[in-house]
Amino acid sequence: MSELLLTAAQMRAIEQAAIDAGEITGLQLMERAGQGAVAAIEAMWPELERAPGRAMILCGPGNNGGDGFVVARVLTGKGWDVDAFLYGDAGKLPPDARTNYERWCKIGQVRTLPTDGLPFKDGTSLIIDALFGTGLTRPLGALGKTLRDVCDAADGGRGLPREDRTPFFPYVVALDIPSGICADSGKILRAAGADAAKGSRASCVAADLVTTFHRPKAGHYLADGPRHCGTLCIIGIGLTQTGAWRDHIRLIDLPVGLSKRSKGHKYDHGHALILTGGMGRTGAARLSARAALRVGAGLVTCAAPGSAMMECATQLTSIMLRRCDDGEALAGLLEDERINALCLGPGMGVSDRTSDLMDVALASKRRVVLDADALTVLAGRDDPFAGLHDGCVLTPHGGEFARLFPDISDRLNAPATKGPAYSKVDATRDAAARAGCTVLFKGPDTVIADASGGACINTAVYDRAVPWLATAGSGDVLAGIITGMLARGSCPINATSSAAWLHVEAARTFGPGLIAEDLPETLPQVLQALLQND
Numbered sequence: 001m002s003e004l005l006l007t008a009a010q011m012r013a014i015e016q017a018a019i020d021a022g023e024i025t026g027l028q029l030m031e032r033a034g035q036g037a038v039a040a041i042e043a044m045w046p047e048l049e050r051a052p053g054r055a056m057i058l059c060g061p062g063n064n065g066g067d068g069f070v071v072a073r074v075l076t077g078k079g080w081d082v083d084a085f086l087y088g089d090a091g092k093l094p095p096d097a098r099t100n101y102e103r104w105c106k107i108g109q110v111r112t113l114p115t116d117g118l119p120f121k122d123g124t125s126l127i128i129d130a131l132f133g134t135g136l137t138r139p140l141g142a143l144g145k146t147l148r149d150v151c152d153a154a155d156g157g158r159g160l161p162r163e164d165r166t167p168f169f170p171y172v173v174a175l176d177i178p179s180g181i182c183a184d185s186g187k188i189l190r191a192a193g194a195d196a197a198k199g200s201r202a203s204c205v206a207a208d209l210v211t212t213f214h215r216p217k218a219g220h221y222l223a224d225g226p227r228h229c230g231t232l233c234i235i236g237i238g239l240t241q242t243g244a245w246r247d248h249i250r251l252i253d254l255p256v257g258l259s260k261r262s263k264g265h266k267y268d269h270g271h272a273l274i275l276t277g278g279m280g281r282t283g284a285a286r287l288s289a290r291a292a293l294r295v296g297a298g299l300v301t302c303a304a305p306g307s308a309m310m311e312c313a314t315q316l317t318s319i320m321l322r323r324c325d326d327g328e329a330l331a332g333l334l335e336d337e338r339i340n341a342l343c344l345g346p347g348m349g350v351s352d353r354t355s356d357l358m359d360v361a362l363a364s365k366r367r368v369v370l371d372a373d374a375l376t377v378l379a380g381r382d383d384p385f386a387g388l389h390d391g392c393v394l395t396p397h398g399g400e401f402a403r404l405f406p407d408i409s410d411r412l413n414a415p416a417t418k419g420p421a422y423s424k425v426d427a428t429r430d431a432a433a434r435a436g437c438t439v440l441f442k443g444p445d446t447v448i449a450d451a452s453g454g455a456c457i458n459t460a461v462y463d464r465a466v467p468w469l470a471t472a473g474s475g476d477v478l479a480g481i482i483t484g485m486l487a488r489g490s491c492p493i494n495a496t497s498s499a500a501w502l503h504v505e506a507a508r509t510f511g512p513g514l515i516a517e518d519l520p521e522t523l524p525q526v527l528q529a530l531l532q533n534d
Contacts, residue, residue: 005218005249005457008134008183008420014214014241026096029213029237030063034070034100036235037175037211038078041126044209044231045171052079053125056170058113058150059101060131060179061088066097067175068130069104075126076107083121085113087131087143115142118149124170129205133176134183134217137419139191140203147180147203173209176217178228180204183217185423186225186445187416204228214239218249218457222424222445226461249425250456255498256490258296258530269298270487271339274480275324275357276304277347277373282312284347284372284476289319290520291480292343295502295527297487303333305353327356334364341367341487345374346476362387367486371395371479379403385435390451392437393492395479401441405431425455438492440482442475446500450493458500466507466514473516478503480520502526 006014018024042049057072059065065086072084084104093101104110118127127150132140140147150172177183180203188204208230212220219225220232272292276285285302293300303324304312312321324330333339342361348354354377361368368391370378375396378384384404388394394404402409405427412427428447432439438450444465449455460466481502485495506522507514 003251003253004215005221005251006215007218007249011134011214011217014239017241018239023240024238026063027099029239030066030070030096030100032237033067033175033211033213033235034074036213036237037067037071037128037173038074040209040211040233040235041171041173044233048126048171049078052081054081054083054121054123055126055128056118056120056124057082057084057128058131059084059086059110060133061086061092062132062135063094063097064130064133064135064175065093066100067133068128069097069100071128071130071175072104073100073107080126081123082108083124084108084110086110087113113143113146115144115146117145120149120170127170127172129172129174129179129207131179131205133174133179134219136179136182136189139189139417140180141191143179144203147205150205171209172205172207172230173211174205174207174229175210176212177210177219177225178205178207181219181225181228182416182419182421182423183219184420185416185426186219186222187421187423188224188228189419189421190415190417192415192417206230209233211235213237216251218423218425221251221457221459221461222447226444226459229462232462247453247455252456252458252497252501255501255530256494258498258527266298267338269296270341270484270489271299271301271336272297272341272343272483272487273333273339274300274302274343274346274483275330275348275361276302276308276312277349278305279307279311281347281349282308282315284473285343286312286315286319287473287476287516287520288343288346288371288480288483289316290517291477291523292484292487293318294520294523295481295484295488295499297341297484300484300487301339303330324357326353327360330357330360331364334360334366339366341369341483343369343371343479343483345369345371346479348373350376350380359387362389362392365389365391367391367393367492369393369395369479369483369486371475372400375400375404388435388437390437391486391492392435393440393482393486393496394431394435394437395440395442395475395482395496397442397475401427401431405434408434425449425457429453429455438496440496440500442478448493448497448500454493456493456497458497458504460504460507464504464508466504468512468514469504469507471515474503474507474519477516477519481523
């Protein structure tokens with residue numbers, strides 16, 4: 001299961017379709033957005049509802065600014081002292097935004113937003129960023145100092161008790177997405193030239209709360225987006241249409257294909273084969289094997305070279321063990337047609353043996369997960385993708401991705417100077433199309449895509465943040481979960497996306513102090529909870 005994420009263009013299309021169909025007006029959408037944002041603020045910080053203070057509303061030259069003027073009016077009606085600022089020419093506001101600007105002008109004053117700093121007033125407890133939202137396509141150079149003041153207000157005050165935040169650390173709320181962030185890529189848009197240098201401080205708002213409308217946007221979960229969004233709140237504004245796009249992006253919120261058949265035997269649930277490294281290097285593969293078994297593969301076998309057989313035999317019980325020194329031996333093992341999924345790479349080493357085994361595995365046309373050292377071997381070939389097929393899954397982290405797809409990586413890592421910027425979703429889709437298979441691009445914003453263009457995001461951000469997952473061996477466990485799901489019969493993109501979700505959920509369930517060995521042993525608890533709620 002998953003939730004649809006929207007690009008800025010898709011959101012505009014949904015809104016316009018609803019307006020054209022006569023389902024709602026632009027003014028009604030704007031009113032609901034502003035009202036919903038205020039309700040979210042009050043739910044987030046009940047003390048602000050009980051004791052209204054002073055708010056600064058920063059309105060931009062588009063419809064996001066119109067939302068801001070609605071917020072200003074609603075807050076004033078609730079007893080707030082509101083200072084409203086406009087960046088741009090009021091005469092050039094879009095019609096609906098202009099209407100709400102004029103409504104506000106009957107209540108309060110509008111001042112020009114300065115570009116050389118934010119004019120804080122004593123007692124300011126709330127700043128609303130209604131400057132650009134999802135419509136931003138260029139860097140915010142002229143507003144640099146002002147937006148950095150907003151950023152400092154949020155960063156300096158985040159986590160402080162309420163009494164310590166005013167007047168120097170007001171809460172910062174962004175409507176739709178923090179200004180300065182590309183809604184499609186999550187990247188901060190930077191001016192070309194020296195200002196785009198890595199490490200330079202770009203103009204971008206950091207918000208304690210982001211209220212976005214109808215559905216979340218891809219940029220809320222990618223790149224810099226989560227770090228600048230604080231808490232994300234999705235607000236319904238009466239839109240019923242979702243649109244239909246072949247290039248849709250989904251956020252994984254539940255795995256699929258976990259239930260076992262009530263009848264049958266172990267071979268009905270697949271037989272996974274995990275290739276190991278030599279003596280002293282089998283631990284990674286054993287982690288993968290354990291994970292494949294725990295996620296429900298009917299049988300799991302480790303295939304080890306002769307030098308490592310004793311090491312594996314002393315560690316394995318439920319997992320079977322076969323000797324496999326080279327490609328010829330693997331071909332012999334694969335004469336058993338019940339073996340339907342393989343994992344190569346964890347702890348195998350960058351060697352001729354790994355290369356030979358990979359050739360045999362790929363030639364068998366079974367489903368194959370290539371991870372770790374297998375990816376390095378693959379990247380070293382003149383034609384890395386020649387033997388791949390649609391049953392393969394590649395699981396690179398950033399460094400491995402750069403070795404496999406150097407031009408795509410360079411484009412992804414280049415500073416974003418205009419929007420919509422090239423995103424991690426774009427990069428993963430391009431990589432999957434080139435490789436002709438499923439690619440899982442690791443990170444807190446893990447992206448999975450296949451050669452057809454289907455893409456989804458599995459996040460470890462917001463309430464799913466798991467910094468303790470950054471531990472040796474955790475990637476080997478992920479490779480094993482994917483292999484187990486493939487063995488059970490899930491298609492590659494479903495197996496990979498479900499495995500990514502389970503990987504994070506197991507880490508969340510276990511908590512701090514996690515080491516890689518804990519992940520497979522926590523999977524039963526995660527699976528039990530899922531099945532009880534099914």
